[in-house]
Amino acid sequence: MTAAPPSSPAESTGASAGVSIELLADRLRRAGDVAARHDVDLLLITPGTDLRYLLGIGGESHERLTCLVLPATGHRAPPALVVPKLEAPGLAGVPLDELGIEVVTWADGEDPHLLVSDLAGGPTRLAVADAMPAAHVLGLRDALPEAAQALAGPVLRELRMRKDAAEVAELRAAGAAIDRVHARMGEFLTPGHTEAQVGADIAAAIVAEGHTSAAFVIVGSGPNGASPHHDVSDREIAPGDVVVIDIGGPLPSGYFSDCTRTYAVGAEPAASVREAYAVLRAAQERSVAAVRPGATAESIDAAAREPIADAGLGDRFIHRTGHGIGLDVHEEPYIVAGNAIALEPGMAFSVEPGVYFAGEWGARIEDIVVVTEEGGERLNNRSHDLVVL
């Protein structure tokens, strides 16, 4: 191929992914305002979810530089999109004119980092996208040796972690889509099938239910359920297994689903399993119930952790309670001890406590929850019981 491949199907669209020009203009304006407050002169945003958030396109992430140069409010530089000449025709559907963004093309053989330097117009404080590849970070350092480089993440997360109504609607649709996959789990989770076979069937269902890809499929059966990291393996599902199923992917809009349920296959689980699961279920319930504007992220973590510790299982819950979700499957706010950020309406994150018994079994329950004016709304609504299939 001559041109650059999209880095993922979700990023292959040249269109603005259903986001209105007014909304994009508002995001760009607010990004400029926050940048100014952070003492940043220019935001430099290469392809990825930050670019998708600001322009409605993923852009092509490849060896050639594509970069949005977005000045802080009050800075002299003009907003511009630096893009390889070969890629410029693909921007036809993007409302750059309406957004006041100049297109600056470069041809093979030119150093595009020098174009960014020209746009900056002198020593400056740059904030680069957290995902920008080192090849461009160091290329910009060499082209702008007097400039200070910081990360754009602290600026953009102030916007991205507060979802607007359209974003919440996308997350709600993603939650419903992955719930439909969990609703069909009896078709997939069959004794005698390997985790890998079950995972392949689930992956096909994730796509069939409206995702552009199955970004992750964890099928942790029996002892494999005790490793939160587990993916799939050649282990055969056996009657009596407890199985952790943690699955999700992006919708065409780019917004992610992520939902975990734990199942018992073919038989009622042992009393010890049912007892520990009941503790976990109550902990997840209590954590979701604690979600409301003003509560801190760490208080939601504590609300999950305390009942598990009180039951003597504290050392079985070996990870943070959750992570924010949106265009990235992991983003701010993280629901973890030490994160004192106060929740606000529109923040969306997972609440996913788990208990893990090495060599034996594990369980996890995960919903995406969005903060509302009154409390929290679960975006996943399948039964939270240890369903026997």
Next chain:
Amino acid sequence: MTAAPPSSPAESTGASAGVSIELLADRLRRAGDVAARHDVDLLLITPGTDLRYLLGIGGESHERLTCLVLPATGHRAPPALVVPKLEAPGLAGVPLDELGIEVVTWADGEDPHLLVSDLAGGPTRLAVADAMPAAHVLGLRDALPEAAQALAGPVLRELRMRKDAAEVAELRAAGAAIDRVHARMGEFLTPGHTEAQVGADIAAAIVAEGHTSAAFVIVGSGPNGASPHHDVSDREIAPGDVVVIDIGGPLPSGYFSDCTRTYAVGAEPAASVREAYAVLRAAQERSVAAVRPGATAESIDAAAREPIADAGLGDRFIHRTGHGIGLDVHEEPYIVAGNAIALEPGMAFSVEPGVYFAGEWGARIEDIVVVTEEGGERLNNRSHDLVVL
């Protein structure tokens, strides 16, 4: 989900992807040697194709740092893999002990960049993976303020652009797999179907023929064929269309296919089309025939460009002739004017001249070619004619 999603299906394996321990040990040793020649002390390699090349694993690319710390030959630091505690169990299948690589884990709340600083043991010259995200580049800059940062690409490309026999075998298998998709083009390229429908059918066939994903599918019909960047659109294929089909993806080993053919749908093309295509076909043939050890990359570009220019079509061929291919679909060596590198056995790249008539039609012919002791071996072998379907 609690853990990190794989960045692509091809990267989700924890196994060493069929690469022997001996081969990995040899790659690590040679990387250390080349680093020393480049005045680099430590290579810092985060998840991506460089890590896959050196360790046989893609690793998890996410907000948590995973990083191979590989000292140059003669440097005091021990080889180490810095990895989140949560991910360590996933390394069970990786022969780190046999390769003499220490595992250094870190827990949420620690700064992993400081662990890299401890391993470095003092001021040093670092080379970071070209794809390392800015979040880690700047994190390492802050943790090692006295260190110089350069890119690891110039070191690793000396290894990666010279494919060994096992790599050539993988590229050959990838070429055969994508040839099988082109062989079935008559099933997909149907008048009345949109480019998007044709593309979806091709994508399914790419996976069915052994790729882990359809990384790119270009269906450029009629005037859309004149844009090398074109992806797919809602344009309906009509009888008489000339259609550029540029497709490929990775095998489970991670090695890519990439092959373009141009088809005529339902009718013999016009004489003017046939004449221009004949020029293109001869140019591609001549360029492939020029491949041999010692020839420069730019001479292969010139061999394609000259006959097209001689026919008065020089301004219709608007891109470089080709790109290297391997674990990345675009890598060194680039077949472009100004690249004086001398070809060596084991180098693999595309030879893909094209001619583009804006608003009317376009054509491109692309094979992957690997340099042998005697000349060049085409890895794509479907007819180079303008096949009428």
